[in-house]
Amino acid sequence: MRTPTANTVTTAFRRRYGASPLHLLLVLASFALACYAGLRLLQGDTLGVAVWFVGAALLHDLVLLPLYAVTDLAVQRVLGPRSGEGRPRVGVNYVRVPAFVSGVLLLVYWPLVLQQVGRYTITTGLPADVFLGRWLLITACLFAASAAVLAVRLWNGGKGARKARARARAQARARERARGAGE
Numbered sequence: 001m002r003t004p005t006a007n008t009v010t011t012a013f014r015r016r017y018g019a020s021p022l023h024l025l026l027v028l029a030s031f032a033l034a035c036y037a038g039l040r041l042l043q044g045d046t047l048g049v050a051v052w053f054v055g056a057a058l059l060h061d062l063v064l065l066p067l068y069a070v071t072d073l074a075v076q077r078v079l080g081p082r083s084g085e086g087r088p089r090v091g092v093n094y095v096r097v098p099a100f101v102s103g104v105l106l107l108v109y110w111p112l113v114l115q116q117v118g119r120y121t122i123t124t125g126l127p128a129d130v131f132l133g134r135w136l137l138i139t140a141c142l143f144a145a146s147a148a149v150l151a152v153r154l155w156n157g158g159k160g161a162r163k164a165r166a167r168a169r170a171q172a173r174a175r176e177r178a179r180g181a182g183e
Contacts, residue, residue, distance in 0.1 A: 068103075072096065094150040098142035105135060 013021055041049055072092075079091045111117055112131040120128045 071099075091150060094146045095143075098139070098146045101142055102135075102139040105138060109135065 010021065017024060075095050076092050079095075106113060109131060112120070112128060113135045115128055115132065117128045120126070
């Protein structure tokens with residue numbers, strides 16, 4: 001009788017579960033951490049937390065999701081038609097990524113950016129009027145860096161395409177010479 005090796009057990013587990021045992025362990029650990037955080041969060045103002053959670057979900061699903069879906073569609077239309085395989089053009093992601101990072105920064109720091117800080121200056125001793133300018137500067141830098149990466153990618157891609165066209169022309173000339181020599 002053959003005893004199963006660790007490799008065959010892992011392979012059988014992957015076949016049934018769809019991923020490695022480490023993946024399952026990490027998912028279970030993240031669920032345990034989320035449950036612990038949820039229980040700690042609900043120990044305070046349970047009704048307030050529940051209202052905030054439902055309100056945030058409704059705000060996201062009914063307002064923000066349609067807003068950024070329409071914005072993404074507009075960006076795709078501005079940048080041109082989809083590629084032959086049905087994927088959006090390459091340039092779309094160079095707008096999506098800095099917009100996403102900027103949006104997350106605004107979401108996290110919106111009270112400071114919009115100067116709705118209450119006693120922030122008194123409590124911290126730091127000025128609260130610099131965050132809008134800093135957020136705008138970070139956003140501009142993100143879009144500038146994204147544009148620079150896109151320009152480099154297009155430049156390098158253009159070099160390859162030019163070389164491929166030159167190679168194709170040289171091969172066509174060589175075929176024409178071979179035909180002319182064969183006659």
